[in-house]
Amino acid sequence: MKLYHMVSTRSVRPRWLLEEMNLDYELIALSLADIQKEDYQKIHPLAKIPVLIDEGVKIFESSAICIYLGDRYIEKGFAPSFDSPARAFYYQWLFYASTTLDVPIEKYMFLTMPEIPENLLPFAKKNNLTQTEILNWFDRVCQPLAETLASKQYLIEDRFTVADIIVSGILFWALGLKMLENQPILKEYATRMTNRPAFLRANLN
Ligand SMILES: N[C@@H](CCC(=O)N[C@@H](CS)C(=O)NCC(=O)O)C(=O)O
Structure with missing residues (x-):
């Protein structure tokens, strides 16, 4: 592989x-x-x-x-079994992460990191929202996730799954961009997930 x-x-x-x-x-x-x-x-x-x-x-x-x-x-054991009802929530969080949570984070990153090469996102496209507008948008889309994680350590079936990798892998960028300052639950979750030894190995050069 x-x-x-x-x-x-x-x-x-x-x-x-x-x-x-x-x-x-x-x-x-x-x-x-x-x-x-x-x-x-x-x-x-x-x-x-x-x-x-x-x-x-x-x-x-x-x-x-x-x-x-x-x-x-x-x-x-990193995905719920095919016949488990937890599969529905597993899909929910995976799609939410990639289509709802990722979007304002990427936008904020392009806006606030001038070293990102111009060919990745031309300047004109970066500037149609202010930083504050993006942060407000981000805080809104974080709400259902923060509610879910208020009483749970992991997203699905009380165990670590691919959904935690995708959601916290996306939040890791938000953490680095200091977008989680109003989100204590998500900040704790993203920090805890990305302190796992396998993440630390994967994030090496
Ligand atoms: N939705 C795609 C996004 C792929 C993507 O944009 N990858 C970036 C790195 S995170 C890339 O290859 N950028 C280089 C470029 O656009 O030239 C995925 O999740 O794989």
């Missing part, structure tokens, strides 16, 4: 899961310049990170890769 990775990007999430699962994998660490080469576009159609290659399967999208691995190695 091969994971195409770039430091401090979304590929940390599937790498974290591979570390949690204790699976053998080859890490192909690339730079921004590497992924812009023509060869890489044969691997990811939009020249993005991550991509996982596992026997006959080549898959992109960080959350999809984690869901795939959680199901493929279901006996390792």
